[in-house]
Amino acid sequence: MNVTAFNRILTVAFFAVLFILPLVNSDSYIRHISIIAIMYAVLVSSWNVTLGYGGVFNFGHMAFFAIGAYATGVMTKTFDVSPWWGMPIGVVAAVIASVIVCLPVLRLKGIYVILVTFAFTQLCLQIVLNQRDLTGGNFGLVSIPPLEIGAFSFRDFQNAGYYYLALLLLVVTLLAMLWFRRSHFGRSVIAFRDNETYAISRGLPLAKVRLMTFMFSAVFPGAVGSVYAQYVRSASPDMFGFSFLTLALSMLLLGGVGTIWGPIAGAFVFTIISELLTPLGPGRYLVTATLIVLVLRFFPGGLAGIPEFAGQLLKGRSGAAGDPAMLKDEK
Amino acid sequence: MGDVTLDVSGLVSGYGRMPVLHGVDMTITASDKPGLIGPNGHGKTTFFRTISGLNRAWEGTVRFMGEDITNRPAAQIMRLGLVHAPQGNTLFREMSVEENLLLGGFAPRARAVHKTTLEQVFELFPRLAERRRQSARTLSGGERQMVAISCGLMALPKLLVLDEPTLGLSPKLKMELRDAIAKIVESGVQTMIVEQDPEFLSTLTTRLFFMSEGRIEADIGDGQSLEHSRIREMYFGVA
Amino acid sequence: MALLDTLLLALKTTFVSGLVLASLYVLMASGLALVWNTLGIFNFTHGAIMAAAAYVAWQISDPKGYGLGLAAGIVGALIASGVMGLVINRLLIAPFLNQKNVVLIAVMTTLSGAFFIENSALLIWGPRIKQLEKVVDGNLRVAGTVISGHEVVIIVIAPLLMLGLWAFLKFTWTGRAIRAVAQNREFAELSGIDVRRMYAVAFATAAMLAGFAGIMLGAIRFITPGLGAEPLLKALIVVILGGLGSIPGTILGAYVVGFSEALSTYYIGAYWTQAVLFLIFIAILLIRPSGLLGKD
Numbered sequence: 001m002n003v004t005a006f007n008r009i010l011t012v013a014f015f016a017v018l019f020i021l022p023l024v025n026s027d028s029y030i031r032h033i034s035i036i037a038i039m040y041a042v043l044v045s046s047w048n049v050t051l052g053y054g055g056v057f058n059f060g061h062m063a064f065f066a067i068g069a070y071a072t073g074v075m076t077k078t079f080d081v082s083p084w085w086g087m088p089i090g091v092v093a094a095v096i097a098s099v100i101v102c103l104p105v106l107r108l109k110g111i112y113v114i115l116v117t118f119a120f121t122q123l124c125l126q127i128v129l130n131q132r133d134l135t136g137g138n139f140g141l142v143s144i145p146p147l148e149i150g151a152f153s154f155r156d157f158q159n160a161g162y163y164y165l166a167l168l169l170l171v172v173t174l175l176a177m178l179w180f181r182r183s184h185f186g187r188s189v190i191a192f193r194d195n196e197t198y199a200i201s202r203g204l205p206l207a208k209v210r211l212m213t214f215m216f217s218a219v220f221p222g223a224v225g226s227v228y229a230q231y232v233r234s235a236s237p238d239m240f241g242f243s244f245l246t247l248a249l250s251m252l253l254l255g256g257v258g259t260i261w262g263p264i265a266g267a268f269v270f271t272i273i274s275e276l277l278t279p280l281g282p283g284r285y286l287v288t289a290t291l292i293v294l295v296l297r298f299f300p301g302g303l304a305g306i307p308e309f310a311g312q313l314l315k316g317r318s319g320a321a322g323d324p325a326m327l328k329d330e331k
Numbered sequence: 332m333g334d335v336t337l338d339v340s341g342l343v344s345g346y347g348r349m350p351v352l353h354g355v356d357m358t359i360t361a362s363d364k365p366g367l368i369g370p371n372g373h374g375k376t377t378f379f380r381t382i383s384g385l386n387r388a389w390e391g392t393v394r395f396m397g398e399d400i401t402n403r404p405a406a407q408i409m410r411l412g413l414v415h416a417p418q419g420n421t422l423f424r425e426m427s428v429e430e431n432l433l434l435g436g437f438a439p440r441a442r443a444v445h446k447t448t449l450e451q452v453f454e455l456f457p458r459l460a461e462r463r464r465q466s467a468r469t470l471s472g473g474e475r476q477m478v479a480i481s482c483g484l485m486a487l488p489k490l491l492v493l494d495e496p497t498l499g500l501s502p503k504l505k506m507e508l509r510d511a512i513a514k515i516v517e518s519g520v521q522t523m524i525v526e527q528d529p530e531f532l533s534t535l536t537t538r539l540f541f542m543s544e545g546r547i548e549a550d551i552g553d554g555q556s557l558e559h560s561r562i563r564e565m566y567f568g569v570a
Numbered sequence: 571m572a573l574l575d576t577l578l579l580a581l582k583t584t585f586v587s588g589l590v591l592a593s594l595y596v597l598m599a600s601g602l603a604l605v606w607n608t609l610g611i612f613n614f615t616h617g618a619i620m621a622a623a624a625y626v627a628w629q630i631s632d633p634k635g636y637g638l639g640l641a642a643g644i645v646g647a648l649i650a651s652g653v654m655g656l657v658i659n660r661l662l663i664a665p666f667l668n669q670k671n672v673v674l675i676a677v678m679t680t681l682s683g684a685f686f687i688e689n690s691a692l693l694i695w696g697p698r699i700k701q702l703e704k705v706v707d708g709n710l711r712v713a714g715t716v717i718s719g720h721e722v723v724i725i726v727i728a729p730l731l732m733l734g735l736w737a738f739l740k741f742t743w744t745g746r747a748i749r750a751v752a753q754n755r756e757f758a759e760l761s762g763i764d765v766r767r768m769y770a771v772a773f774a775t776a777a778m779l780a781g782f783a784g785i786m787l788g789a790i791r792f793i794t795p796g797l798g799a800e801p802l803l804k805a806l807i808v809v810i811l812g813g814l815g816s817i818p819g820t821i822l823g824a825y826v827v828g829f830s831e832a833l834s835t836y837y838i839g840a841y842w843t844q845a846v847l848f849l850i851f852i853a854i855l856l857i858r859p860s861g862l863l864g865k866d
Contacts, residue, residue, distance in 0.1 A: 383760060384759070385756055385759065385760070404759070404764075405756075405759035405760055406759050406761075406762045406763055406764050406765070409759075409760055409761065409762040410762050414760075415760050416760075417756075417757065417760060421754060421756065421757050422754070422757065423749070423750050423753045423754055423757065423758075424753060424754070425749075425753055426746075426749065426750070426753065430746060433743075433746065434746060434747065434750050434758070434761050434763070435761055437743065437746075437747060437750075437761050437762050437763055438761075438762035441762075442743065482761065486761070486762065
């Protein structure tokens, strides 16, 4: 059996299990964790577009998610727009935000990109906190209208509607990523990561490609942010915060940057780990932080690097596993 | 013959997975005035980077004054007295000449007498005294070389290694520097000079090592005359 | 004439409040710049150190803690910050310095570190907000506006500390070595400078600057585990604006941001000030991508 066929079978099996899960298990806790894990997988996979394939240290990705959530919340709750417009609104808002943050980033490199995108996230947070009347300030935006079809609410049957909607989003995301990897667009993005000067000399338009990368990657957090807001029926300032960013970033880095399955695996593994740690209370954050540093220290290639690391151990040459495909650090 | 200053045996090192040095052997005694020649890209700089601790030695040993210094941190090796003055384009560019020199004498042993050493250096290179407040970035190529050499002197070296001190300089400047280096050698500081030009070394050294393809191919010792024809043969393969 | 008076008062008010903000930003940002300049990494624990220092100062000084008085609190918190800096450098930075993508890894590890410190503070001191005593009591009337003694202290101390930092980097052997390491790591090693030790010293110094900023802040704002989050953001903007790592640039950036913020708060209102700041920030970066005093 060749690798492609094996991958394909694994993919189908993975989604089959996710599809069947709600039919055989109706435990509300497991349902919740699954929905969160799937949503993280969407978020982190799409972050991979800018950070992994694009080599652009975009730290504003979580802001796109939060903006999607807030836009949906504000429009459907305060302005009485139908909840079904939620997702389009979330996507549009996130894409607009991505354009705003991308404009300064066009001329910047390396650490500057991290700092500007990070600053953008924090400023969004400040604005949300200050615009209390619209966003609920510190307390967040609550009682966002849920999705309903006639008498059927997406919350019925232990949120089965949201589960399948999230799963659908993940399938769409995965297909989009597979398309992206093979498309002309995706190849130009990777070309800029690997050799910017060469790509420009070949006539690739840097500004246009980078702007499109940002807009493309923002679609998914916008959509998932909107669904998340409708699922938990609230949007909170925490979504812009440090802890959320750190968690998502560790999923991506530990899963393996620049791969299709790394981020998805990272999202599932990390969601499960952090749920297992819940009994520790606030102490679980200490464990999570320690875990992230330890993995970075000993498995620099992420989860995807563990097999290679094990192989090296067997060969008797200990040391670091391969680095993820990542841009050289620029100072 | 005297005491052994530097004793390198079987040294292998390189970059990434590519070896550049394929087993270098070299012994220098206190009475030697050593020089190293060889074509570009055959490992001269790599050799010095490895013995001074900037590159890791993959195999082999380096002993300095009887002490095994293989793969010690660069700062430690330097404090033992093996001082490597790199090519002049590597300075603290945003600092003044004087600050560069003071940093050359950073190690405690040198720091204690840095004022006297600084005067001696300025005596040797009066031009640096004139430019002491100027930032290294603004210096000419020759002046940078002077700063690099002087930084080495500030460290009170027991063996001073000069890596191509005249690289890219005009003939006139080259002569000037040679005279200065001759003074350093006369003052009793053992100095190993690396050059591509054997002519330059002829008056400064009594012992020449020829490095080619990562090995010492020839060791022309004290008493033997430095026959240009032999060197030319080694360089170009013709007599 | 009434119009002129109002205008004059407005200018005075914004000048004083701008000066206070700018001085605070100088304190917050200088350590960040020092670490970036020396180690070439960005330290996201900077804000968390501010919060932790404020808590330590509270614990030592407050009657509900050890009750040893404010002076002891400040000294203790500064020492604690320095130690924290050393530990962070040892655990989160030093092991990764030789890796190719150390910049990104350091972002990850220091973010985790910040996460760790903030949640530890929450575990140790609980969610109840606390506040430090002011260094000096009472208010001062300057040119028709009121300013607290504590703020005067901040305005005076910030430039003095920068002067001290400059003198340290310029005239001491250690300071020179720190700058040397920042400029040319290999040549520094060849000069016998223990690079890792200089990194540790720079990090500890930066942490103490952060700690001091946290202590000053802890008397004006309420101490929460997230005390340092907004200051970190401001420090970040200041450092980028000034040109990463350049200390004079950072000081200039701090005053630009401080006064812009004061003016914008007065004329446009606190609601939109953050957005205005971001716009100014983006505009400057578009014109000068490496900051006001940055080199390309």
